[in-house]
Amino acid sequence: MTTPSAHAAAQYASTTGNLSARIAIYDYRTNPQDWYAWAAERLPRDGHVVEVGAGTGALWSRATRPARLTLMDFSPAMCQRLRAVGNASVVRGSATALPFAPGSFDGLIANHMLYHLDDPEAGLREFARVLRPGGRLAVSVNGRDHLAEIMELLPDRTTRVHNDVLAENIAGYVGRFFDDVEVRRYPSELAISDAEPVLRYLASQARAPLTPEQEAGVRETVAAAGVFRVRQHVVLVTASAAQPGRVGRQ
Secondary structure (H helix, E strand, C coil): CCCHHHHHHHHHCCCCHHHHHHHHHHHHECCCCCHHHHHHCCCCCCCEEEEECCCCCHHHHCCCCCCEEEEEECCHHHHHHHCCCCCCEEEECECCECCCCCCCEEEEEEECCHHHCCCHHHHHHHHHHHEEEEEEEEEEEECCCCCHHHHCCCCCCCCCCCCCCCCCCHHHHHHCCEEEEEEEECCCEEEECCHHHHHHHHHCCCCCCCCHHHHHHHHHHHHHHCCEEEECCEEEEEEEECCCCCCCCC
């Protein structure tokens, strides 16, 4: 069984292609406002903000950049891509050992990355450490049924590649280290009429390539649906960094 961090390294360390294929499937959302624009309205913007696990920097094509922005990722390929984001510092590092001093930031964003950590509590503890008291946190994760209809098309659905952080339990995780926890669900689903984006998404999962018979099965499933409807279950969690002396609730 692979670990979440090993899977993330295999997927993202040397390429941005897999993440780009994942993002592209959301072009078929039913909400006219995409996830990034919706989330951008609810993110911390004041002072110095850091995005941990910033990926391709897609958020910053929709979100107004704060006065000071730091982008961090573990992946050399992602860091190279992030250097195209204007007026931002780019740092390579680990989410569970952030290369920043305590209280360095007024806001911290962790967009769809917490479930890639072997120890998500270590990541949240680090987030709390580098935020000033009262600083704002924004974390997004998926629900258990997110993209279920697509994932059911995979021939091998038994390989565990994420930890157990989900929309259903994220408030409890965050609440161990932060105050004023609020969970909001992004209202949307996917409506797909062409099998090609589904096949590209499945290929990005980095399992064994689909056989011609399996590809034909995916095409048949999407065609038979007319419009292939897929659940989208994404939440944004916001919270405040605790005052000094709070080390985490049990």
